[in-house]
Structure formats: C-alpha cells, structure tokens
Amino acid sequence: MPDDDVKRERRTRQFEHYIGLMEDRTCRLMKSDCFLIFTVPAPRSIRRRLGGATHLVVQFAFMGDGFYLDLPDTTLTPEQARRAVAERPSFDFALNKEQKRLGERQFDPVQRSYRYHEKRVAAEDAAYVFFDLLQTPLDAWITVNAASFDGSRHWERRFAMG
Numbered sequence: 001m002p003d004d005d006v007k008r009e010r011r012t013r014q015f016e017h018y019i020g021l022m023e024d025r026t027c028r029l030m031k032s033d034c035f036l037i038f039t040v041p042a043p044r045s046i047r048r049r050l051g052g053a054t055h056l057v058v059q060f061a062f063m064g065d066g067f068y069l070d071l072p073d074t075t076l077t078p079e080q081a082r083r084a085v086a087e088r089p090s091f092d093f094a095l096n097k098e099q100k101r102l103g104e105r106q107f108d109p110v111q112r113s114y115r116y117h118e119k120r121v122a123a124e125d126a127a128y129v130f131f132d133l134l135q136t137p138l139d140a141w142i143t144v145n146a147a148s149f150d151g152s153r154h155w156e157r158r159f160a161m162g
C-alpha cells in the first residue's frame with residue numbers, strides 16, 4: 001500500500017499544478033473566466049446510466065475571486081452523487097444553492113466552491129472523485145483540457161496526464 005500512497009500523492013500534485021496554472025491564467029494572463037477539465041473514458045457498464053456519456057468529466061470553472069468544482073450528471077450516477085455529498089460535507093447539489101449558475105435548472109450537478117488559497121484541497125477533492133468515487137486506477141491516463149471562456153485562448157487540449 002505505501003506504493004499506492006506515493007502514486008496518489010503524485011496524482012494529487014498533478015491536479016494541484018494545473019489548478020495553480022489556471023489561477024495564474026485567470027487572474028493575471030486573461031483576466032477573464034477560464035475552465036479546466038479532467039477526463040477519463042467511462043466504463044461501458046455505466047454509460048447508459050450517464051445518458052450515453054463516453055467520458056467521465058471532473059471540471060473546474062475559474063473566476064477572479066475563486067473557482068469551483070462541477071461534477072455533471074453525465075459523470076456521476078445518482079448513487080455516486082449522493083455518496084459524494086454524504087462523504088464530502090463541502091460538496092453539495094447545485095440546486096440546493098440559492099443562486100444558480102447558467103444551465104443548473106436543467107440538471108443537478110455536484111459542486112464545491114474554493115478560494116485560491118485552497119488549491120491543495122481542490123486537488124485532493126479531484127483525487128477523491130477519480131480514485132475513490134469513480135474507481136479510476138491510479139496509473140490511468142487522465143486527459144486535460146484548459147481554455148478561457150472568452151476569446152480564443154486554449155492551453156491544454158486533450159493533453160494526457162499520466
């Protein structure tokens with residue numbers, strides 16, 4: 001098991017690295033909202049339950065004052081979503097919030113908000129989703145996409161994080 005701890009820590013640091021890059025890109029480079037998406041192929045056994053989604057998506061949206069994790073209903077089954085909210089008290093369903101973001105009236109993603117000093121916490125949450133909740137192997141290739149919402153600035157496009 002110590003080898004798994006080392007692998008998980010390495011993966012968590014990778015998530016933290018990309019979250020740090022996005023803070024810099026959002027607040028200093030672009031000065032506009034950006035996004036970061038990590039994906040893995042969805043197991044065939046659950047694709048139908050996820051509306052036919054072929055990939056599981058862990059996405060972060062970055063704004064000037066902080067960022068948030070968004071787990072759409074094409075990533076988590078209803079049981080996984082309830083488990084995430086139960087096991088991570090800081091996770092909540094978007095429709096439970098008073099102020100809803102665009103599109104949140106059509107589905108109920110699991111979300112968590114962060115301040116920029118919480119990058120490590122966000123990275124640990126991403127590791128929890130992938131390796132505990134979704135049971136992704138620690139050595140799986142995770143694809144990274146990152147870009148600005150406004151303008152044509154793209155950074156990582158389907159970059160494989162191994």
